[in-house]
Amino acid sequence: MHKETHVTSSNIVRDIIIGMADGLTVPFALTAGLSGVLDTSHLIIVSGVSEIAAGCISMGLGGFLAGQTEVEHYDAELKREYDEVERVPETERKEVEEIFMSMGVDEALSKQVTLQISQDKEKWVDFMMRYELGLDKPDKNRAYQSAITIALAYLAGGFIPLFPYLVTSNNQHGFYWSCAITILALLVFGYFKSKVTGQPLLKGTLKVAFTGILAAAAAYIIAKMIS
């Protein structure tokens, strides 16, 4: 038996990756940038925590509201398609036929298939939603879960670069340790991300680490320049 082994990762893993990628990068870059110009690690912590709170809410709530909008958009289009197969069935049938012809099916057969699909209004609308509009039915609960998962992953990721500043009052030490553990965390995260998304491990890992390091370097240099 032939088995399809295309790599897919579960939604929750995907959300953790989304939240953690930014969570490890932006608070790391911000605190690294500030460590070069602020006197006490206390202010770095305040900035880092503020950023994490803002980032969590922006990504989490923003994602949740976007998910809600997607549900509303889907419902509106669904209603419209039901309305259209009722009002202008011939035009809608023509659209289905054209989709089949673009797949490489000849006209006569396209008409036949279309006739069968349009027997059942639900299947017909389902077909239009999916293959004409490219819309998959969004899950309202998913938006909620997704928002929480992304926000928590951002939070977890963001606390890694912040941690060293919490245990030392020396900014310079905090900065070195923050770089060390965050780069390590980026490498570990990049490795797992590459693994679950089926990317080449070395290349995928380095991409993640490179993004974080570049962001931190830019923030550090810019903060030094303008302060």
Next chain:
Amino acid sequence: MHKETHVTSSNIVRDIIIGMADGLTVPFALTAGLSGVLDTSHLIIVSGVSEIAAGCISMGLGGFLAGQTEVEHYDAELKREYDEVERVPETERKEVEEIFMSMGVDEALSKQVTLQISQDKEKWVDFMMRYELGLDKPDKNRAYQSAITIALAYLAGGFIPLFPYLVTSNNQHGFYWSCAITILALLVFGYFKSKVTGQPLLKGTLKVAFTGILAAAAAYIIAKMIS
């Protein structure tokens, strides 16, 4: 002539929305948070600019690398599908038939349609990519353009809340003006976003403004609490 008027926004508009939504929210929240605890507006500016640099790179470069990965993933799956229609054509034909049967087409007709599609290997693989795997051909140049657009929109959005701190040395004044112009900007942005994405205008506008205000309030309260 019946005309489909489903709302779609161009890719570039979509990217501007993605970048600006976060750009208006996170730097606003961060600078608002810090304005309550830092003595000089200078440090707020340094923090804000550092955050904007980090956010631009994380969203821009992160998005670019993700786009690249998508292209690689697509190419790998394409190669695999070409390989499969060569090695196990019967199994692949069965998969096409099953897709048609799930659309509401009967078995005999599904077999006929499948036979036609599988005449042309390119169309066949195209069908599998699209309707079995749900993958659309990604555009490599798009990833590049998209990254630049998102980063610039983040930059543009981020400078709005920062601007008042640049023109006043009084933190309190900076904070009030930053709130005023950023909330105004969030409302204007929310309005245009709702317009181009076809959402109800009032609701869509308020959602965007609410996210920004909540993020700023959270950052402000948290910064006050821990400082």
